[in-house]
Amino acid sequence: MSVVDVVALKIDECCVSFECPFCRTSYYKNGQPRINSKPHLHIHGSSRDTSNRVIERSPHCNLIPQRFKPNIDCSFTFRITIDDTTIKS
């Protein structure tokens, strides 16, 4: 199984979030991302641990409701790095 590396944007006692390299916040009807769309944030549990580390989570890319989004092959794992650039709260 392949691995996709991302860096966490934010982490707290509940959750860790990161900007997905595949999913955008909005799409045109033809399935192309809108010009002013942003990366979609995916949120996973943080196991109540906000320390710097690397965790692996299965993707949520096909769970978000985006009717026109091209299907993404979810047979990969996100490797999420939590480092000093991650916002902690």
Ligand SMILES: [Zn+2]
């Ligand atoms: Zn995604």
